[in-house]
Amino acid sequence: MKRPLLGLIFGFILTLQAFAQEEYYFPGEKFDPAIPSPSQFLGYPIGDWHTRYDLIVKYFEKLDQLSETAQLQTIGYTHEHRPKVILTIASAKNMGNLEQIRQKQLQLADPSQPKPAIADMPSIIHLGYGVHGNEPSSAEAAMLTAYWLMASQSDLAKNLRENSVVHIDPTLNPDGRDRHSLWANSNKGFPPVADPLDREHNEAWPNGRTNHYWFDLNRDWLPLAHPESKVKVEWYHQWYPNVTTDFHEMGTNSTYFFEPTKPYGSENPVVPRKNYDDINPRFAKYFAKYMDEIGSLYWTKEVFDNSYPGYGSTYPDIHGGLGLVFETASSRGHVQSSQRGDITFAFTIRNHVVNSLATMEAALDNREYMHEYLREFFQTAVAEGAKDPAKNYIFGDEFDESRNRLFVQFLLDHQIKVYENTADLTASGQSFKKGKSWVVPTNQPQYRMVRTMFEYVKEFADSVFYDASAWTMAAAYGMPFSAAPTVKTGSQISEVKAPVFSFPEGKAYAYLIDWSDYYAPKMLFDLQKAGIHVESVHRPFSSQTQDGKVDFPAGTLMIPMGFQKLKAEEVSAKIKELAAKNAQKVYAVQTGLNLSGIDLGSNLVSAVQQPKVIMMVGLGINATEAGEIWNLLDQHFGMPITKVNMEQFGRVNLHQYNTLILPSGNYNSLSEGQVNHLKDWVNRGGTIISMKSASLWLNQKGITKEEAVKLEKEEQEPAALPFSVRNDFEGAKEVGGSIYLAEMDLTHPIAYGYHRKNLPVYRNTDIFIKPSADKYLTPIKYTSNPHLGGYISKTNLEKLKQSAGVVISPAGQGRVVHFFDSPNFRGTWYGTNKLFLNAIFHGDNMD
Numbered sequence: 023m024k025r026p027l028l029g030l031i032f033g034f035i036l037t038l039q040a041f042a043q044e045e046y047y048f049p050g051e052k053f054d055p056a057i058p059s060p061s062q063f064l065g066y067p068i069g070d071w072h073t074r075y076d077l078i079v080k081y082f083e084k085l086d087q088l089s090e091t092a093q094l095q096t097i098g099y100t101h102e103h104r105p106k107v108i109l110t111i112a113s114a115k116n117m118g119n120l121e122q123i124r125q126k127q128l129q130l131a132d133p134s135q136p137k138p139a140i141a142d143m144p145s146i147i148h149l150g151y152g153v154h155g156n157e158p159s160s161a162e163a164a165m166l167t168a169y170w171l172m173a174s175q176s177d178l179a180k181n182l183r184e185n186s187v188v189h190i191d192p193t194l195n196p197d198g199r200d201r202h203s204l205w206a207n208s209n210k211g212f213p214p215v216a217d218p219l220d221r222e223h224n225e226a227w228p229n230g231r232t233n234h235y236w237f238d239l240n241r242d243w244l245p246l247a248h249p250e251s252k253v254k255v256e257w258y259h260q261w262y263p264n265v266t267t268d269f270h271e272m273g274t275n276s277t278y279f280f281e282p283t284k285p286y287g288s289e290n291p292v293v294p295r296k297n298y299d300d301i302n303p304r305f306a307k308y309f310a311k312y313m314d315e316i317g318s319l320y321w322t323k324e325v326f327d328n329s330y331p332g333y334g335s336t337y338p339d340i341h342g343g344l345g346l347v348f349e350t351a352s353s354r355g356h357v358q359s360s361q362r363g364d365i366t367f368a369f370t371i372r373n374h375v376v377n378s379l380a381t382m383e384a385a386l387d388n389r390e391y392m393h394e395y396l397r398e399f400f401q402t403a404v405a406e407g408a409k410d411p412a413k414n415y416i417f418g419d420e421f422d423e424s425r426n427r428l429f430v431q432f433l434l435d436h437q438i439k440v441y442e443n444t445a446d447l448t449a450s451g452q453s454f455k456k457g458k459s460w461v462v463p464t465n466q467p468q469y470r471m472v473r474t475m476f477e478y479v480k481e482f483a484d485s486v487f488y489d490a491s492a493w494t495m496a497a498a499y500g501m502p503f504s505a506a507p508t509v510k511t512g513s514q515i516s517e518v519k520a521p522v523f524s525f526p527e528g529k530a531y532a533y534l535i536d537w538s539d540y541y542a543p544k545m546l547f548d549l550q551k552a553g554i555h556v557e558s559v560h561r562p563f564s565s566q567t568q569d570g571k572v573d574f575p576a577g578t579l580m581i582p583m584g585f586q587k588l589k590a591e592e593v594s595a596k597i598k599e600l601a602a603k604n605a606q607k608v609y610a611v612q613t614g615l616n617l618s619g620i621d622l623g624s625n626l627v628s629a630v631q632q633p634k635v636i637m638m639v640g641l642g643i644n645a646t647e648a649g650e651i652w653n654l655l656d657q658h659f660g661m662p663i664t665k666v667n668m669e670q671f672g673r674v675n676l677h678q679y680n681t682l683i684l685p686s687g688n689y690n691s692l693s694e695g696q697v698n699h700l701k702d703w704v705n706r707g708g709t710i711i712s713m714k715s716a717s718l719w720l721n722q723k724g725i726t727k728e729e730a731v732k733l734e735k736e737e738q739e740p741a742a743l744p745f746s747v748r749n750d751f752e753g754a755k756e757v758g759g760s761i762y763l764a765e766m767d768l769t770h771p772i773a774y775g776y777h778r779k780n781l782p783v784y785r786n787t788d789i790f791i792k793p794s795a796d797k798y799l800t801p802i803k804y805t806s807n808p809h810l811g812g813y814i815s816k817t818n819l820e821k822l823k824q825s826a827g828v829v830i831s832p833a834g835q836g837r838v839v840h841f842f843d844s845p846n847f848r849g850t851w852y853g854t855n856k857l858f859l860n861a862i863f864h865g866d867n868m869d
C-alpha cells in the first residue's frame with residue numbers, strides 16, 4: 023500500500039518542479055498536470071543541455087500517446103536515418119476531422135474549385151525549427167511550444183486548439199543538430215565557461231549548421247537535393263499552411279530579428295506586394311508586443327534577405343502563405359559573454375518561445391484574412407499567368423533522357439503542371455523533339471513557381487546580396503528552353519519513366535555506349551568496378567550497329583571484347599545488367615572498321631582509367647563546395663571518394679590515387695615537404711582538379727602559372743564616401759552568385775557528352791583568370807556578352823567577358839584542371855556536372 027502513496031507524492035513533487043522549471047518561459051501560466059513538461063520528461067531544466075534529437079522525438083511520442091489533441095507522424099528519414107517528424111496539435115474535435123480540414127485547405131488553394139466557406143476553417147499554422155543544426159535554441163523552443171499549446175489553461179491556448187491546426191517540425195536538420203549538440207554538451211564546463219574563446223563555443227570543421235553532406239538545408243527548399251527537403255516540400259503541398267516559421271540564431275552580440283525584411287532589395291520579385299506591405303507589418307506588431315513584454319531587444323527591416331526561393335521563409339511566400347524568419351542572438355554553447363552581459367541558452371530559447379506564441383496569436387487573429395489571401399494568391403497567379411506573353415515554356419534535351427527525367431520530376435515535385443509536346447519544333451533557334459520535350463503553360467496556379475524555374479532576372483533594387491541572386495532552374499538543369507506562345511500541348515503527365523532499351527543479344531566484336539546521357543559516367547564506373555575494360559573514342563565516327571548506321575560523338579565508350587579478363591558471356595551479361603540498372607542504351611558492332619570517321623583501334627581511342635579519387639577537406643577548406651562534390655559522387659554516381667583532412671595529408675601516399683580534388687580554401691598550412699610531394703605526384707602524371715581559390719594557391723606555389731584578368735582602365739572609385747554606406751558600396755563588388763553564358767570547345771574532353779557550344783554556368787567568385795597562353799588549353803570561356811541572370815557590377819562584368827571558365831595547366835606528365843565556375847552548385851547544376859565528371863574520367867587526356 024505504500025507504493026501508490028509514494029508514487030503520488032513523487033508525482034506531485036515532479037509536477038511542482040516542472041511548474042518551477044517552466045516558470046522562466048511561461049511565468050504565472052497554469053498547465054494541465056496530466057501533460058509532462060519537457061523538463062519533467064527529460065529530467066533537466068530546458069536550457070541546461072542541448073537535447074539530443076532522439077529525445078525530442080521521444081518527448082513528442084509521449085505527447086502523442088497522452089492526448090488525442092496531439093498526433094505525431096514520420097514523413098521520411100535523413101541521410102543518417104533519423105526520422106523526420108511532424109507533431110500536429112488541435113482540439114479533439116478538429117483532430118477527428120483532420121482529413122476534411124486538409125481537403126478544404128487544398129480546395130481553398132485551388133482556384134478551379136468552388137471557394138469553401140472560410141468562416142469555420144481553422145488557421146493552418148506550421149512552426150518549423152532548427153534548419154541550421156548549430157542554432158540549437160529553436161528545437162528546445164519547439165518542445166516548450168508544443169507543451170504550452172497542449173497543456174496551457176490560458177484562453178489563448180484554448181482558442182488556438184479550437185480554431186487552428188498547428189504542425190510542429192522540431193528540427194528541419196536532425197543530422198546537423200546532433201553533430202552540434204554532441205559538441206556543445208561534451209565541451210560544457212562545470213561551472214559553465216562564458217569566455218567566447220572556450221572550445222565549447224567554437225565547433226570543429228565542418229560544424230553542425232549543415233546536413234550530412236555539408237549542405238545548407240535553408241537553401242534546399244527549391245533545389246530539393248536532399249531527402250530532408252524533399253519530404254518537407256511534399257508535406258507542405260499537402261497542407262498549404264497559412265503561416266510558416268523558420269527559427270534561426272545569429273551573432274552573440276546581436277539581439278533579435280523578425281520580419282519585415284529589408285524593403286525591395288531583399289524581396290522576391292514574384293511575391294505579391296501585399297505580403298510585404300500589409301501582412302508582414304500586421305504580424306510584426308505581435309512579435310514586438312511579446313518581445314517588449316520580456317524586455318528583449320530586437321530589430322527589423324535590415325540585412326536579412328527574403329529573395330532566394332529556396333529559403334524556408336521564402337518558399338511559403340511563393341505559395342499563398344506567409345513565411346517568417348526569426349533570428350536570435352546565439353549563446354552558441356550554454357552561456358557566452360556578449361556586450362550586454364552573459365547570454366544564456368535559456369534566454370535564446372525564450373526569445374523563440376515568445377515569438378512562436380506571437381506567431382500563433384497573430385495567425386489566429388488574422389485567420390479569415392489569411393484564408394482570403396491564400397485564395398487570392400492562387401487566383402491572381404492564374405490571372406497573371408494567363409496574361410504572360412510567354413504563354414508556355416518548352417524544354418527538353420534530345421540527347422539526354424536522364425537529365426530530362428530529373429528535370430520533369432523536379433517540376434512535378436513542386437506541383438507544376440507539365441504536358442507532353444506533340445510535334446518537333448524550333449523555338450529561339452533551338453530544336454525540340456516530340457517525345458523528348460515538354461510544355462509548361464504559364465496559365466496555372468503555380469505560375470509564380472513557373473517564373474522561378476524559367477525566368478532570368480537581371481534588374482535589382484539593391485546590389486548587396488546575402489546569397490545567390492539567380493536561380494533559373496531550367497538553366498541549372500542545362501535544359502534548352504524557350505517561351506513558346508503558340509505550341510499545342512499534349513496530355514498532362516504525372517511521371518516520366520526511365521526508358522527500357524532492348525539489349526543486343528549474341529556475339530559482339532565490341533559494344534558502344536554514347537556518353538551524352540547524364541548517367542553514362544555511372545554506367546562507366548559500374549563497368550570498371552565489375553572488372554570490365556572500357557575505352558573512350560576521342561573523335562566522332564559512325565558504325566553499323568543492331569539499329570543500322572549510327573553516328574557517335576567524341577567521348578563514346580567502347581568495350582572491346584577481345585581485351586577482357588572475364589569470359590565473353592560474362593562480360594555481355596554484366597553489361598546487359600548494368601545497362602538496365604542505369605537505363606543506358608548499348609550498341610553492338612561486329613567489326614572495328616567504321617562506316618566513317620576513325621576506326622575502333624585508332625590511336626585516338628584509349629583506355630579509360632578507373633578513378634581513384636582523393637579530396638582535401640578539413641579546416642580551411644570550403645565545406646559547402648567539398649560537400650557538393652562528395653554528394654555528387656556518392657549519391658548520383660555511386661563512386662567512393664577518400665576525404666582526407668589537411669592535417670593528415672602528410673600521411674597520404676598520393677601514388678595510390680590518380681585524381682586529387684582541391685576545393686576552394688586556404689592551403690597555407692601544408693608544409694614545404696607536403697607541397698613537394700604534391701608537385702612530384704602531379705609531375706609523374708596525376709590529375710589535380712582545382713576550384714577557384716585553390717588555383718590561386720597552386721599559382722603561388724609555382725605548380726601552375728595562370729594569370730589574373732586586369733582591366734586596361736579600372737573603374738574610378740570616388741575618393742571619399744560617407745562611412746555609413748561602406749557595407750553597401752563594398753558589398754556591391756562581390757559576385758554573390760549568378761548565371762553566365764560560357765562557350766565550349768566541343769572537341770575537348772572536358773566537353774564530352776555536350777552537343778551545344780553555349781552553356782549556362784553558375785559562378786560565385788570574383789577570381790577572373792585570363793585564357794591560357796596555350797591556345798588549346800582554355801576549353802571553356804565566358805562569351806563576350808555572358809550575363810544571363812543575377813547581379814554583377816559593371817567592372818566585374820568587364821573582367822568576366824572572355825575570361826576563362828576552365829583552364830588546363832600541364833605540369834610534367836600530369837596536369838591541373840582549374841574550374842572558376844561552380845559546376846556542382848547546391849547539388850542542382852545537373853547541366854554542368856558532366857564537366858566535372860569529365861575531369862575525373864578523362865583528365866589524363868586533357869592536355
Ligand SMILES: [Zn+2]
Pocket residue numbers: 154157269270271
Ligand atoms: Zn540560421
